Amino acid sequence: VLRARNLSVALRGKANLSTPMGWGATGVRALREADVVHCHEFRTAENLLLTPGIAGRGTRLVLSPHGTLAHATGRSTLKRVWDVLLSPVVARRFDVVLGLTQDEVDEAAILWADLGARSQFAVAPNGVDPATFENLPDAADFRASWGLRPGRVVLFMGRLHPRKGAVSLAEAVGQVALPDAILVVVGPDEGDRPTLERLATDDPRITLTGYLDGAARLGAMAAADLFALPAGGEGLPMTVLEAMAAGVPVVVSP
Numbered sequence: 001v002l003r004a005r006n007l008s009v010a011l012r013g014k015a016n017l018s019t020p021m022g023w024g025a026t027g028v029r030a031l032r033e034a035d036v037v038h039c040h041e042f043r044t045a046e047n048l049l050l051t052p053g054i055a056g057r058g059t060r061l062v063l064s065p066h067g068t069l070a071h072a073t074g075r076s077t078l079k080r081v082w083d084v085l086l087s088p089v090v091a092r093r094f095d096v097v098l099g100l101t102q103d104e105v106d107e108a109a110i111l112w113a114d115l116g117a118r119s120q121f122a123v124a125p126n127g128v129d130p131a132t133f134e135n136l137p138d139a140a141d142f143r144a145s146w147g148l149r150p151g152r153v154v155l156f157m158g159r160l161h162p163r164k165g166a167v168s169l170a171e172a173v174g175q176v177a178l179p180d181a182i183l184v185v186v187g188p189d190e191g192d193r194p195t196l197e198r199l200a201t202d203d204p205r206i207t208l209t210g211y212l213d214g215a216a217r218l219g220a221m222a223a224a225d226l227f228a229l230p231a232g233g234e235g236l237p238m239t240v241l242e243a244m245a246a247g248v249p250v251v252v253s254p
Contacts, residue, residue: 028053038062043082055093063094073233091117098124100235126236133245142219151180155224157239161190165230170199221246
């Protein structure tokens with residue numbers, strides 16, 4: 001693990017744009033002998049700084065975009081400007097682009113053609129270990145630990161970011177006449193928590209847990225009667241696969 005200080009923490013937190021200092025030289029030195037370098041997301045400062053020193057040295061550069069290629073999904077204007085000024089030269093450095101689904105591969109191939117770049121493309125789907133979900137904790141323990149009222153639990157699990165749709169889900173719960181419906185929102189804040197807290201103040205059926213891991217995460221799956229992820233621009237979300245592995249009915253956006 002190599003750490004690089006960000007020039008601006010605010011840009012990273014608010015705009016998801018990192019500004020690592022000295023990362024180009026540090027990364028190139030560390031990866032000089034690597035056979036494969038696997039980069040995550042496309043339009044990043046790390047890729048701008050790292051790929052020039054790696055490409056053309058016999059090291060294979062592999063990219064996983066993680067559903068970030070579409071202009072319509074988050075930071076649309078910045079993405080368009082980035083693609084005009086920076087993306088063409090960076091795209092040409094990647095040997096292989098991995099998509100979570102065939103749709104993402106097709107999307108990447110179209111963008112690469114527009115950028116005048118040529119790479120290989122392949123599907124590498126997310127996956128989970130079914131054995132992890134064979135013996136779930138007692139649902140009653142999770143309900144008791146969070147003081148959940150009797151009723152049917154709708155579970156949201158993911159980053160509390162506008163792209164994930166947690167606020168839309170909470171607003172929808174507030175509009176349905178189902179007194180026994182309970183919405184449990186699990187995930188770290190990335191901008192939407194204050195809005196969700198206001199909604200939860202007005203509706204006692206909504207519970208925010210913050211980020212959960214390990215047994216607590218499995219407990220949430222055990223307690224769920226339904227898993228809902230009304231997100232936009234998703235590829236193949238891990239939480240959906242986990243819910244399916246846990247045997248929980250799933251409702252997702254297209």
